[in-house]
Amino acid sequence: MGLGGQFETLVETETQSEVVWAYYLSAQKFLYFAPTLKPYKDIFNEGLYQRPFWVQATPKTNPQRKQVISELYNDIGGQGLMITISEPVYFRDQFIGVAAIDIGLDAMRRVLAVGDCIGESILIDENNKIIAKESWIDINDSTIQLPSGPSEKIFLQEGYYWAFFEIKDQEVRLVHRISAVEFLFSVILNLLPFWGLICTLGIVSILYIKLKASMEQVSKMIHTDPLTGIANRRGFLKLTQKSLVTIHRHGQSWTILMIDIDHFKQVNDRFGHDTGDRILIKVSQILSANIRQTDVVCRWGGEEFAVFLFGVTPEDSINIAEHLRKEVESKVVLKDGKPVTLSIGISEGKSGKSSGSGLENAFACADQALYQAKTLGRNRVCVFDTTTEMF
Missing domain, CATH: 3.30.450.20 (PAS domain)
Structure with a gap:
């Protein structure tokens, strides 16, 4: 998978x-x-x-x-x-x-049972000696260590909120210390319904982002040929359908090339499937490198490839097909020194038809032209004449 x-x-x-x-x-x-x-x-x-x-x-x-x-x-x-x-x-x-x-999903934490006032309060004198304290505060020393914090009466330091109040000037002060975590729990307790809604929305948002990324990856795998890395038939049809919408809107021309590697079965039989796979990969790389960004290439199936040419004249289509054929012939060579060759069938699309029927008809005509190229000896380009339905 x-x-x-x-x-x-x-x-x-x-x-x-x-x-x-x-x-x-x-x-x-x-x-x-x-x-x-x-x-x-x-x-x-x-x-x-x-x-x-x-x-x-x-x-x-x-x-x-x-x-x-x-x-x-x-x-x-x-x-x-x-x-x-x-x-x-x-x-x-x-x-x-x-x-x-x-x-x-983590279970909702129980809110710590607290009194009317959370935290701990201590009365101290000018020497930081404890004058009085709440009974639940456990302080072993009569002198409390106060933080050397800023001059503000309320500040956050070392995970605690500290508050200082002058009860009697320079003689008695009330020090109140609240744990930042404890304070957060208090806020959660009072705003629990709203907090639950925020958490739910946050979780759903995170899950949506992660699932969307996973589905995009799965979609890419579904529309890509695993061996060659180019589009498969499903991906090719999806991309060409988008291009055809623009083509029909502006009345532009387009062409389908059906490409077949000559004698590929014999190559597999003589040199093994590993060699056949390397040839498929190399041919797909050459085809991809020699078309424009607006064009689409795919592995149609087996040793067959398809190319969609956007906005080209019939003469341009022939020139591109010949260039692709010559590139493969000159750059892909078998172990015995013989070149790998291509047979190519060309069919010009008709923008007057619906995108589905026009594309289907173009594939049928290009396939006939490909068959003609094979019949005439392979390693050649044949064009289907859509006006006379002849080669």
Whole structure:
């Protein structure tokens, strides 16, 4: 899945400490679980498919494929109250599993029972000798050590708020000391409803930011070919649909290139799949490096690639295709010294049609042109004439 590092980071980093568990449960009876406390075989059981995080995320229960947030429940792993945020995972429009994180919620701390006045008060003389004190104050020495703080009557020092009041000038003073933590508890007690709302909004905001980042990462993985690092078919169609909206609005031209690596099956058979993978990676790098930022390249499937050219004339399309073909032929060489070659089919898009049908028709025509290039001997560029439907 490639999610192992992300799951471990979620549960191990201090900034991400709200996450207690992170896991992926596959429809194929596979479980990835972090942090791993015991072997997967001891963690996985069929009962997981009856848990709310799975049932509420399945296509039957959740056809809209929405994010699911569970109610509060007691963790079966003994981590106390928590909620689960789960996201259904689809691949090629097929439900394949659920990615989820468990967020632990600390129980509200009990407010320390205090009297009418929090803190401790002491009457002292001009020599800091204790004159009188409240009975609950435990002071072993008759002399109290006062902080050498600023001249203000109230100030914060060493985690305590100090207040000094002159009862009798230069003879008797009232010293009141309140722990900063104790003071905070008092504020929380009086503003508990508002504090609860603020905490809830804060937690939801943090969870939203973290979940959004995780979902963006998952989305990137879904739209990227794992071998070559360029867009896959799903990512390609998503990007081109956005470009087509602009193209149809302004009446611009566009072109589809369908590209096939010649005799790729024979390369795999002769030199092995590792060599085949290296060729796919190298070809994808050359294609990506030789198109503009407005263009889109993807691995269409197997040894086939597709390129979307934005705002180009038919002559420009042919020149670009020839340049790509020559670049691969000159830079990708097999172990026996023979160059790797490409067959390329070109089809000019029609901006008058809807983006979906126009793109589908362009792919069909480019595929026919690609077939013609292979029929004529490969290592060449063929153009489909959209006016006569001939080459």
